[in-house]
Amino acid sequence: MKFYDVTDLALRNLRESIFRNSLTTIGISVGVASLVAMLSLGIGLQQLASQRLQKSGLFDTVVVTSRRDLRNFREPREDGPLPAESPVLDEPARGKIEQLPGVIEAYPDIRFSTEFRFDDKPHLTMVAGVPPSAKNNNDAFDGMQGGFFSAEASPEVILQKSFAEELLGIKPKPGTDDTNIADLAKPLLGKELTMRYAERTASPTSKGPVDGAAYSVVSRQQTLKIVGVTDVDPDSMRGAARARVFVPLKLAQDLHVMQSSLRDASPSDAATYTSISVRVGNPNQVPAVEDAIKKMGFSAFSLVDATRSMRQFFAVLDGFLAIFGSLALAVASIGIVNTLVMAILERRREIGIMKALGASDGDVRGLFFAEAGAMGLVGGTVGVTLGWVIGRLINFGTNIYLQRQHFPPAQIWSVPLWLVLSAIAFSIVVSLLSGLYPAARAAHLDPVQALRYE
Amino acid sequence: MESSPSLAIRTENVCRYYQMGEALVRAVDGISVDIRAGEFVALLGASGSGKSSLLNLIAGLDRPTSGAVTVHGSNLAALSREELAKYRLHTVGMVFQSFNLIASMSLLENVELPMRFAEVDRRERSTVAHQALESVGLSGRLSHRPMELSGGEQQRASLARALINRPKLLLADEPTGNLDSRTGTEIMDLISSFNHSLGMTVVMVTHEHTLAQRYAGRMLHLADGKLVDDLSNIPSAQAPAPRGETQ
Numbered sequence: 193m194k195f196y197d198v199t200d201l202a203l204r205n206l207r208e209s210i211f212r213n214s215l216t217t218i219g220i221s222v223g224v225a226s227l228v229a230m231l232s233l234g235i236g237l238q239q240l241a242s243q244r245l246q247k248s249g250l251f252d253t254v255v256v257t258s259r260r261d262l263r264n265f266r267e268p269r270e271d272g273p274l275p276a277e278s279p280v281l282d283e284p285a286r287g288k289i290e291q292l293p294g295v296i297e298a299y300p301d302i303r304f305s306t307e308f309r310f311d312d313k314p315h316l317t318m319v320a321g322v323p324p325s326a327k328n329n330n331d332a333f334d335g336m337q338g339g340f341f342s343a344e345a346s347p348e349v350i351l352q353k354s355f356a357e358e359l360l361g362i363k364p365k366p367g368t369d370d371t372n373i374a375d376l377a378k379p380l381l382g383k384e385l386t387m388r389y390a391e392r393t394a395s396p397t398s399k400g401p402v403d404g405a406a407y408s409v410v411s412r413q414q415t416l417k418i419v420g421v422t423d424v425d426p427d428s429m430r431g432a433a434r435a436r437v438f439v440p441l442k443l444a445q446d447l448h449v450m451q452s453s454l455r456d457a458s459p460s461d462a463a464t465y466t467s468i469s470v471r472v473g474n475p476n477q478v479p480a481v482e483d484a485i486k487k488m489g490f491s492a493f494s495l496v497d498a499t500r501s502m503r504q505f506f507a508v509l510d511g512f513l514a515i516f517g518s519l520a521l522a523v524a525s526i527g528i529v530n531t532l533v534m535a536i537l538e539r540r541r542e543i544g545i546m547k548a549l550g551a552s553d554g555d556v557r558g559l560f561f562a563e564a565g566a567m568g569l570v571g572g573t574v575g576v577t578l579g580w581v582i583g584r585l586i587n588f589g590t591n592i593y594l595q596r597q598h599f600p601p602a603q604i605w606s607v608p609l610w611l612v613l614s615a616i617a618f619s620i621v622v623s624l625l626s627g628l629y630p631a632a633r634a635a636h637l638d639p640v641q642a643l644r645y646e
Numbered sequence: 647m648e649s650s651p652s653l654a655i656r657t658e659n660v661c662r663y664y665q666m667g668e669a670l671v672r673a674v675d676g677i678s679v680d681i682r683a684g685e686f687v688a689l690l691g692a693s694g695s696g697k698s699s700l701l702n703l704i705a706g707l708d709r710p711t712s713g714a715v716t717v718h719g720s721n722l723a724a725l726s727r728e729e730l731a732k733y734r735l736h737t738v739g740m741v742f743q744s745f746n747l748i749a750s751m752s753l754l755e756n757v758e759l760p761m762r763f764a765e766v767d768r769r770e771r772s773t774v775a776h777q778a779l780e781s782v783g784l785s786g787r788l789s790h791r792p793m794e795l796s797g798g799e800q801q802r803a804s805l806a807r808a809l810i811n812r813p814k815l816l817l818a819d820e821p822t823g824n825l826d827s828r829t830g831t832e833i834m835d836l837i838s839s840f841n842h843s844l845g846m847t848v849v850m851v852t853h854e855h856t857l858a859q860r861y862a863g864r865m866l867h868l869a870d871g872k873l874v875d876d877l878s879n880i881p882s883a884q885a886p887a888p889r890g891e892t893q
Contacts, residue, residue, distance in 0.1 A: 193762055193763055193765065194762075194765050196768075197762040197765075201762070204750065204751075205750075208750050541746075542748055545746045545748060546759070546763075547707070547731070547734070548705070548707055548734065548740050548746070549734070549735070549740070549759060549760045549763065549807070550731055550732070550734040550735025550736070550738075550760055550763045550764070550811070551731065551735075551763045552727070552728055552731035552732070552735075552763070553727055553728065553731065554728070555731075555763055638708075639707045639708075640702050640707050640708050643707075643742070643746070
């Protein structure tokens with residue numbers, strides 16, 4: 193039989209017992225819907241988590257420190273040169289690290305604690321240099337008020353919300369988080385802030401190789417324009433030492449601010465860094481980069497193991513969700529087998545007639561296959577729609593909850609096109625597999641017996 | 647009656663046994679018979695004499711336990727299931743006592759059905775089916791479902807369906823068994839006219855001796871699966887030309 197005729201006859205047969213076939217199809221729809229809803233939540237959560245984590249810089253960043261820094265003795269088992277023999281973490285070292293394969297950028301961590309003057313009142317806080325790439329890679333700068341630094345070394349500053357509150361003399365009530373960031377930013381944006389700091393200058397008299405007194409300190413001040421106020425803490429991974437004021441990295445470098453942590457002196461006056469942050473293109477490349485940096489004689493630290501376990505967690509979660517979703521589909525497939533076996537009993541005589549008229553085994557098999565496939569297609573399509581709606585509802589409900597808890601809305605649900613197509617395809621395949629046995633049974637009916645059947 | 651010298655059907659010591667629980671039923675038990683192309687043969691006998699079983703063997707619906715059935719030179723026992731289906735599709739047309747029209751389809755669709763299996767083009771299918779229904783006098787009932795028609799009309803439709811792929815054999819199993827005598831005669835007249843006008847070989851199972859005498863050129867009597875009598879007959883009915891004959 194031609195494809196058109198097979199489909200035509202199959203659809204006619206499905207219409208003949210519309211009620212029973214609809215019930216079976218609804219069964220498939222519910223199965224597919226549960227599969228799609230489960231997987232779309234799994235995928236959505238995974239996307240949400242990996243987006244947040246990627247932007248947090250936790251998993252694509254390697255922090256490099258010199259082994260000369262005494263604080264790194266917490267890793268005594270590491271191979272490599274002794275602290276005293278290890279190289280200095282300076283500009284040439286930074287350049288070399290930046291040339292490693294997979295590395296996007298390597299920038300020094302510049303942070304120092306200093307005093308600001310605003311409205312003639314002093315405020316003490318931690319300042320951090322921010323690289324230009326943070327504009328696009330750190331989600332703290334996504335939703336902020338105002339804008340990012342206008343130039344690489346412009347005398348501008350971005351404030352963290354809590355410091356903005358401090359400048360304005362607002363004391364946040366404990367336990368509440370309802371200060372509107374826009375209200376905070378309005379009186380501050382465009383205003384100027386004076387930073388008082390200690391500049392570290394090389395002493396012209398002494399150039400000894402390891403001489404702690406090879407530099408002197410000069411008190412200076414710098415006026416900075418407030419260009420942005422951010423709600424989220426861009427420096428969250430720093431814990432207690434986190435900064436609340438951010439300046440362009442280049443500016444921070446040029447100011448040669450005396451950094452409290454930099455106790456050892458470099459042989460030359462060339463910039464020496466406490467630590468360097470290395471941003472890697474793909475979290476998968478982090479271990480290789482880490483190894484290469486360790487071979488250079490530095491200490492390297494990353495949280496890549498945490499990503500691995502996070503991915504593993506999501507793989508297991510998706511697996512479980514898929515299994516639970518598929519269970520419903522498995523039950524539905526039994527429904528298909530049942531419906532088609534019933535249809536064979538009911539249409540036994542009809543099958544006999546068709547065979548007597550010259551229908552081949554293949555014709556009869558094709559007919560039952562087409563019926564199963566059609567139920568799978570319709571069930572799959574309706575199911576995907578249903579699953580999409582369920583996912584939306586869950587997402588909607590979650591966001592209402594998040595809003596009540598004063599969290600920003602989040603997309604915890606995602607139905608990518610591949611999920612839609614593969615869910616429908618899966619539904620058809622499952623239906624066809626379910627049709628395998630009934631179709632074979634119908635095809636092998638003995639026409640003489642079937643014609644005798646009343 | 648016109649007779650052709652070529653052989654249409656040959657059965658050679660054909661047997662069909664069934665196992666019914668412990669007992670072996672010899673439905674057809676060593677029948678050898680030659681039927682020439684264009685013959686009108688009646689298979690007569692009491693219930694259970696094996697006439698329907700023999701017809702099923704000739705129709706390719708069943709396979710013999712032993713012996714051979716050869717139709718137009720091809721041994722049915724040697725055909726695969728697929729080839730046997732093709733044989734039923736193109737060589738055989740069947741008419742049943744209970745009409746066996748598909749209840750969910752209109753008359754037109756019922757008559758078109760064998761052409762779907764033969765993969766005939768859709769437009770051609772419709773034209774041919776229209777003509778066939780016209781030739782059995784049902785052109786006004788194309789979209790009716792079988793249940794809306796009388797027995798005679800249903801049997802005429804099933805006759806149109808049987809002839810739709812222009813088979814060489816028309817096999818009829820008690821075609822008038824469910825009809826009153828007047829409509830039965832109408833059907834028999836139609837069958838007879840197709841036998842004459844198309845030169846089609848007809849094998850008809852019946853237990854009505856008078857019907858056989860009126861239409862058949864040869865009467866085969868079966869009892870207990872065996873051929874007990876093979877009589878030539880001069881049919882008493884003069885076949886009228888079928889209505890709307892387009893051949």
